[in-house]
Amino acid sequence: MMKPAQVVKALAALAQPTRLAIFRLLVSAGPEGVAAGAIAKKLKVSPATLSFHFRALSHAGLVESRQDGRFVYYAANFTVMNGMVDYLTENCCGGNAEMCKPPAK
Amino acid sequence: MMKPAQVVKALAALAQPTRLAIFRLLVSAGPEGVAAGAIAKKLKVSPATLSFHFRALSHAGLVESRQDGRFVYYAANFTVMNGMVDYLTENCCGGNAEMCKPPAK
DNA sequence: AAATCGTTTTAATAATCGTTTAACAATGGA
DNA sequence: TCCATTGTTAAACGATTATTAAAACGATTT
Numbered sequence: 001m002m003k004p005a006q007v008v009k010a011l012a013a014l015a016q017p018t019r020l021a022i023f024r025l026l027v028s029a030g031p032e033g034v035a036a037g038a039i040a041k042k043l044k045v046s047p048a049t050l051s052f053h054f055r056a057l058s059h060a061g062l063v064e065s066r067q068d069g070r071f072v073y074y075a076a077n078f079t080v081m082n083g084m085v086d087y088l089t090e091n092c093c094g095g096n097a098e099m100c101k102p103p104a105k
Numbered sequence: 106m107m108k109p110a111q112v113v114k115a116l117a118a119l120a121q122p123t124r125l126a127i128f129r130l131l132v133s134a135g136p137e138g139v140a141a142g143a144i145a146k147k148l149k150v151s152p153a154t155l156s157f158h159f160r161a162l163s164h165a166g167l168v169e170s171r172q173d174g175r176f177v178y179y180a181a182n183f184t185v186m187n188g189m190v191d192y193l194t195e196n197c198c199g200g201n202a203e204m205c206k207p208p209a210k
Numbered sequence: 211a212a213a214t215c216g217t218t219t220t221a222a223t224a225a226t227c228g229t230t231t232a233a234c235a236a237t238g239g240a
Numbered sequence: 241t242c243c244a245t246t247g248t249t250a251a252a253c254g255a256t257t258a259t260t261a262a263a264a265c266g267a268t269t270t
Contacts, residue, residue, distance in 0.1 A: 008125055015120050090129065
């Protein structure tokens with residue numbers, strides 16, 4: 001279970017258009033991650049700005065990086081992402097989650 | 106589907122300890138909602154401060170209120186909550202969500 | 211009318227946040 | 241070794257923003 005402060009940090013990190021876009025990109029990319037340059041290109045963000053935002057996301061525990069040759073791959077931390085979501089929806093409707101979840105698709 | 110700006114707004118609203126606590130309380134309470142006073146008491150927040158935070162949450166679409174006599178009941182907006190979560194996890198791992206979701210409990 | 215419940219407005223305080231430019235570091239290939 | 245590539249770091253600039261409390265107000269119930 002995540003601590004409140006950690007969740008607040010993660011939420012704050014995501015409450016910014018560029019960082020939210022970065023994170024979504026990483027979420028859809030999966031555990032393999034994406035090279036920083038590819039993200040910069042796709043989102044049209046300067047490398048410096050991107051680094052700045054990566055730092056914020058890393059600090060919040062939402063992403064992890066790994067160096068591979070000249071490239072730095074960033075990947076979403078799914079454990080933290082799920083932890084955050086769980087924290088928000090914990091004990092939803094007093095346990096009767098059916099009430100608040102949309103009908104299973 | 107929610108718009109990015111709306112999601113950013115919701116995330117920002119939740120990125121504050123008191124508001125996060127309020128929202129969790131409402132989520133666990135379900136659609137019936139909780140009276141403002143009861144929340145103030147439980148979270149030990151002054152009425153004025155609570156109103157301030159409610160306003161932020163309302164503005165972000167995360168909560169709704171209804172007046173019942175002297176009481177104002179606040180309830181979480183589950184549609185927006187789920188929309189936000191879906192936005193974050195959309196196309197998770199390129200569609201193979203098994204990779205990033207914890208084993209079903 | 212009095213008591214209760216909550217909102218709004220105002221004011222004071224404190225804290226950043228995001229971007230760009232330029233310099234720097236590390237890697238890998240010619 | 242030298243150079244191109246890939247990112248990070250640091251500094252500086254500009255623009256706001258968030259949080260809380262106090263006081264006055266509105267509305268409702270008894």
